[in-house]
Amino acid sequence: MWEKFPELQHDLQKTVQLMEEILHLKNKQVEAAILEMIHSGGKLLRPAYQILFAQFGPEKEPEKIIALAAAIELLHTATLIHDDIVDQADLRRNTPTIRSQFGNSTAVYAGDYLFVSCFKLMADYATSMKSLQMNSRSMEKILAGELGQMDKHYYTEVSIEEYLENISGKTAELFALSCSIGALESGSSQLFAKKAAEIGHHIGMAFQMLDDILDYSQASQKLGKPVLEDVRQGIYSLPLLYALKENPEDIKPILAKKAAMTKEEAQTIFTLVHETNGLQNAQVLAEEYTEKALKEIAKLPNRPTGVKETLLEITKMILHREN
Amino acid sequence: MWEKFPELQHDLQKTVQLMEEILHLKNKQVEAAILEMIHSGGKLLRPAYQILFAQFGPEKEPEKIIALAAAIELLHTATLIHDDIVDQADLRRNTPTIRSQFGNSTAVYAGDYLFVSCFKLMADYATSMKSLQMNSRSMEKILAGELGQMDKHYYTEVSIEEYLENISGKTAELFALSCSIGALESGSSQLFAKKAAEIGHHIGMAFQMLDDILDYSQASQKLGKPVLEDVRQGIYSLPLLYALKENPEDIKPILAKKAAMTKEEAQTIFTLVHETNGLQNAQVLAEEYTEKALKEIAKLPNRPTGVKETLLEITKMILHREN
Numbered sequence: 001m002w003e004k005f006p007e008l009q010h011d012l013q014k015t016v017q018l019m020e021e022i023l024h025l026k027n028k029q030v031e032a033a034i035l036e037m038i039h040s041g042g043k044l045l046r047p048a049y050q051i052l053f054a055q056f057g058p059e060k061e062p063e064k065i066i067a068l069a070a071a072i073e074l075l076h077t078a079t080l081i082h083d084d085i086v087d088q089a090d091l092r093r094n095t096p097t098i099r100s101q102f103g104n105s106t107a108v109y110a111g112d113y114l115f116v117s118c119f120k121l122m123a124d125y126a127t128s129m130k131s132l133q134m135n136s137r138s139m140e141k142i143l144a145g146e147l148g149q150m151d152k153h154y155y156t157e158v159s160i161e162e163y164l165e166n167i168s169g170k171t172a173e174l175f176a177l178s179c180s181i182g183a184l185e186s187g188s189s190q191l192f193a194k195k196a197a198e199i200g201h202h203i204g205m206a207f208q209m210l211d212d213i214l215d216y217s218q219a220s221q222k223l224g225k226p227v228l229e230d231v232r233q234g235i236y237s238l239p240l241l242y243a244l245k246e247n248p249e250d251i252k253p254i255l256a257k258k259a260a261m262t263k264e265e266a267q268t269i270f271t272l273v274h275e276t277n278g279l280q281n282a283q284v285l286a287e288e289y290t291e292k293a294l295k296e297i298a299k300l301p302n303r304p305t306g307v308k309e310t311l312l313e314i315t316k317m318i319l320h321r322e323n
Numbered sequence: 324m325w326e327k328f329p330e331l332q333h334d335l336q337k338t339v340q341l342m343e344e345i346l347h348l349k350n351k352q353v354e355a356a357i358l359e360m361i362h363s364g365g366k367l368l369r370p371a372y373q374i375l376f377a378q379f380g381p382e383k384e385p386e387k388i389i390a391l392a393a394a395i396e397l398l399h400t401a402t403l404i405h406d407d408i409v410d411q412a413d414l415r416r417n418t419p420t421i422r423s424q425f426g427n428s429t430a431v432y433a434g435d436y437l438f439v440s441c442f443k444l445m446a447d448y449a450t451s452m453k454s455l456q457m458n459s460r461s462m463e464k465i466l467a468g469e470l471g472q473m474d475k476h477y478y479t480e481v482s483i484e485e486y487l488e489n490i491s492g493k494t495a496e497l498f499a500l501s502c503s504i505g506a507l508e509s510g511s512s513q514l515f516a517k518k519a520a521e522i523g524h525h526i527g528m529a530f531q532m533l534d535d536i537l538d539y540s541q542a543s544q545k546l547g548k549p550v551l552e553d554v555r556q557g558i559y560s561l562p563l564l565y566a567l568k569e570n571p572e573d574i575k576p577i578l579a580k581k582a583a584m585t586k587e588e589a590q591t592i593f594t595l596v597h598e599t600n601g602l603q604n605a606q607v608l609a610e611e612y613t614e615k616a617l618k619e620i621a622k623l624p625n626r627p628t629g630v631k632e633t634l635l636e637i638t639k640m641i642l643h644r645e646n
Contacts, residue, residue: 027473030470
């Protein structure tokens with residue numbers, strides 16, 4: 001995926017190397033499983049954006065940039081491990097989850113350990129307390145969001161605004177954080193860091209919507225995370241929310257069966273989403289956020305040469321992906 | 324418990340107030356449950372030591388001291404919530420655990436949220452990056468320790484040294500951190516902070532041993548956390564380890580039944596620990612650490628008046644408690 005951008009690819013390889021180096025667990029099986037999780041197709045999007053936004057600043061400290069990129073990816077991995085407990089997920093990216101391999105207990109501590117490794121890297125490498133404060137504020141927002149959603153499962157009246165608020169906490173916040181920490185820790189102004197955060201936010205919003213859309217594409221049903229399992233667990237994403245607005249009569253009675261929904265009924269939901277304008281409407285909204293992001297990136301400085309162009313190209317690649 | 328120390332009591336009340344103020348969850352039931360956990364008889368020992376060690380330094384910033392004390396207690400509470408998931412505990416201090424009230428999923432995020440609140444307070448109030456680094460190093464040690472132990476359940480050959488290493492990570496580390504952050508963030512020297520950490524370490528070691536000893540006292544069987552459940556789950560603490568050395572023939576076959584152990588068999592373990600020198604030997608070792616702590620506290624500066632005496636009195640009170 002990063003082959004077209006050799007410098008960035010090189011930095012991302014070093015990011016992964018650093019993550020490997022700092023993970024030290026007595027239990028080597030768990031250590032290996034975490035490393036496998038890091039390797040197995042994680043796209044390293046957040047570190048990539050962080051590294052790219054760090055190019056605009058006056059301070060060039062490659063070691064620090066890599067360390068902070070690794071911190072963000074560790075944070076991301078920690079949240080995935082804990083999300084898999086909550087979602088009772090057995091597979092992620094076609095690899096068995098930590099909880100399915102070692103049980104929920106190990107997964108709880110493994111996630112905690114990665115959280116802490118993230119903060120350790122931040123405390124060791126960040127120059128400004130401001131970054132650490134931003135980091136903890138973001139994390140707080142993400143977790144308060146997750147906790148707020150816990151009792152909203154099976155709630156069929158979720159408005160589009162609430163969905164946007166949810167994914168803003170869940171996904172966009174971490175993209176925004178990556179971009180702004182990259183900016184801030186390379187000596188860019190607070191104003192520039194704020195702009196970077198906005199761009200990151202738009203990218204994150206579009207990214208999550210696209211993820212939710214792709215969950216309903218035929219192909220993704222073969223992938224690790226079947227959307228219909230989410231639906232059975234009461235998690236309703238954008239395409240389904242749009243479909244619900246259009247055809248509540250047919251959809252609501254099936255959703256009301258909650259976890260008792262059969263596979264056939266879940267398949268009906270899938271068909272109903274495809275028969276309404278659920279997917280198209282979701283695509284239109286995702287495209288709006290993509291356009292906002294691209295428009296703002298286009299306004300970034302032209303120096304250093306090529307960074308803006310790389311940002312544009314990568315953002316298009318990610319937000320127009322088809323699987 | 325703190326009535327004899329009105330100034331400290333006042334500071335601890337403010338610490339709890341601050342914890343209440345910063346917890347903001349959309350889910351008010353979960354928020355209430357966390358607050359109840361904070362109120363229900365938590366002894367606030369770690370904040371107390373942190374506040375007392377902060378008295379020796381030249382810098383007097385009450386607001387900051389309270390904030391950092393709250394951070395430590397939030398960290399402690401976070402680890403308890405996650406420990407209760409791992410131990411499948413239904414009660415703690417006679418109050419239903421978060422996991423038993425709201426399920427493991429909510430408990431995972433609730434613990435994460437408190438972890439992050441701790442880091443947020445630290446980042447907002449700590450003056451030196453050094454404290455943040457110490458904080459994350461300690462946490463890393465604690466979690467690496469917990470993860471290392473996960474596959475040691477039901478292991479009957481745990482040596483006393485391994486037990487000491489375990490509780491050093493599990494309990495003593497957080498006491499050491501509290502004392503040293505108190506010292507460092509009030510402007511004391513690194514050397515003094517190191518001494519504070521040593522004292523905290525000894526206190527934490529003795530505290531955990533005493534906890535493990537009290538678990539085997541008759542009275543504690545009525546309390547929230549029956550030790551025999553731990554034994555069934557394969558967690559063997561100091562009195563049992565000493566008893567195992569003395570009478571492996573009778574004890575090992577029962578332990579070998581693991582989770583299938585009946586209540587009567589667990590009761591037999593309890594009796595066997597009482598019949599050997601398990602409890603006395605554990606008491607002797609705990610007393611050694613208590614003496615080390617008291618001896619080092621006695622060497623602390625006499626100014627400000629009364630702080631050293633309070634430290635001595637509290638430490639004796641805690642480490643000679645009988646329930």
